[in-house]
Amino acid sequence: MSDSRYxxxxxxxxxxTTDAAxxxxxxxLAEAPARLRAAVSGLSDKQLDTRYREGGxxxxxxxxxxxxxxxxxxxxxxxxxxxEGPTIKPFDQEKWAELEDAKSGPIEPSxxxxxxxxxxxxxxxxxxxxxxxxxxFYHPERGWLTLAExxxxxxxxxxxxxxxxxxxxxxxxxxx
Numbered sequence: 001m002s003d004s005r006y007x008x009x010x011x012x013x014x015x016x017t018t019d020a021a022x023x024x025x026x027x028x029l030a031e032a033p034a035r036l037r038a039a040v041s042g043l044s045d046k047q048l049d050t051r052y053r054e055g056g057x058x059x060x061x062x063x064x065x066x067x068x069x070x071x072x073x074x075x076x077x078x079x080x081x082x083x084e085g086p087t088i089k090p091f092d093q094e095k096w097a098e099l100e101d102a103k104s105g106p107i108e109p110s111x112x113x114x115x116x117x118x119x120x121x122x123x124x125x126x127x128x129x130x131x132x133x134x135x136x137f138y139h140p141e142r143g144w145l146t147l148a149e150x151x152x153x154x155x156x157x158x159x160x161x162x163x164x165x166x167x168x169x170x171x172x173x174x175x176x
Contacts, residue, residue, distance in 0.1 A: 028155030033115035067110035
């Protein structure tokens with residue numbers, strides 16, 4: 001039996017220390033907006049307000065969460081590239097998901113934001129030199145991280161939530 005929490009499997013830390021690994025991260029970030037749009041395409045408000053699993057967020061909350069989370073990660077990357085060892089600020093994703101905009105707001109603004117953010121982010125990452133991926137920041141909950149260590153989890157995160165939505169979509173629409 002598969003675990004609905006991890007339809008693509010749990011995250012396995014593999015730092016992007018090679019050109020191939022960095023290209024894979026950038027490809028995952030580039031593909032994430034289209035993958036998310038496809039997952040939610042044609043869903044009604046009622047379907048968007050369906051929890052993808054018992055105790056989990058609604059599909060709507062997942063869409064808003066991805067935009068919120070990746071905005072935070074984009075800023076963290078920019079801080080790591082422009083400051084020496086900055087301490088970044090975590091955010092309480094559970095509380096953000098319970099704010100009214102995430103619980104009931106239309107998803108199109110978050111889909112548009114997610115797409116634009118990822119386009120800009122991939123352009124930035126493509127401009128980096130290999131040594132830039134060694135830039136560090138301090139995460140109060142996770143300790144010191146390099147961009148090469150942190151960014152693979154962001155690529156996984158987008159695929160992870162899109163797969164959760166696709167799993168729920170199939171359940172709601174009978175395999176479509």
